[in-house]
Amino acid sequence: MQVKVINHPLIQHKLTLIRDKNTGPKEFRELLEEVAMLMGYELTRDLPLEEIEIETPVTKCTCKTLSGKKIGIVPILRAGLGMVSGFLRLIPAAKVGHVGVYRDPQTLKPVEYYCKLPTDVAERDFVVIDPMLATGGSSVAAISLLKQKGAKNIKLMCLVAAPEGIHLVNEQHPDVEVYTASVDERLNDHGYIVPGLGDAGDRIFGTK
Numbered sequence: 001m002q003v004k005v006i007n008h009p010l011i012q013h014k015l016t017l018i019r020d021k022n023t024g025p026k027e028f029r030e031l032l033e034e035v036a037m038l039m040g041y042e043l044t045r046d047l048p049l050e051e052i053e054i055e056t057p058v059t060k061c062t063c064k065t066l067s068g069k070k071i072g073i074v075p076i077l078r079a080g081l082g083m084v085s086g087f088l089r090l091i092p093a094a095k096v097g098h099v100g101v102y103r104d105p106q107t108l109k110p111v112e113y114y115c116k117l118p119t120d121v122a123e124r125d126f127v128v129i130d131p132m133l134a135t136g137g138s139s140v141a142a143i144s145l146l147k148q149k150g151a152k153n154i155k156l157m158c159l160v161a162a163p164e165g166i167h168l169v170n171e172q173h174p175d176v177e178v179y180t181a182s183v184d185e186r187l188n189d190h191g192y193i194v195p196g197l198g199d200a201g202d203r204i205f206g207t208k
């Protein structure tokens, strides 16, 4: 099972608050945004740097700057939207694509209903974002769609992952690194992650 678990204490603390059923939508959204930013920090560790000449108030110097690699982030609708603003605070120049996939409640199979990506897909590195990786069907479908459109370099960022979902992504897309804050125990009979955090979309948007 190939997965990078981000164990940072701040992320783990915030994840516990997110999981708590007494955390309401306002706090849930704020925490998710904060965690997305902290996870994004880890995900972007390998961004290339280059050197430029600048002048500080004291002297000229050679300093490091991002080398301008083009980044795209792709939230899976709906719940992925809750992690977009946190990531964009780190990389404001990232372009945002959207993939709409929902899980059929009976079959648990993904149903695609929307796709809008930046025009220069082949030139960008992508991060697919969804708080929940359960069966893995939705993420695998979104990644497949991105690849069909020409994306070559893709990472998956999910807050909570079930072992089943990680296995499916590893199997179908072995080139995609999975980043998560927690590998939970299992899925229940309804395909919910245990212990999980419930329905992420409903908790973000206050629906049910």
Ligand code: PRP
Residues within 6 Å of the ligand: 076, 077, 078, 079, 080, 101, 102, 103, 104, 108, 110, 130, 131, 132, 133, 134, 135, 136, 137, 138, 139, 165, 191, 199, 200, 201, 202
């Ligand atoms: C949730 C979640 C993931 C998906 C995970 O979305 O946000 O996209 O389920 O499950 P999977 O790994 O088994 O595919 P949902 O289908 O509830 O749609 P929503 O975000 O619109 O609520």
Ligand code: URA
Residues within 6 Å of the ligand: 079, 132, 134, 191, 192, 193, 194, 196, 197, 198, 199, 200, 201
């Ligand atoms: N989608 C969710 O929102 N939560 C789960 O536990 C599984 C799928």
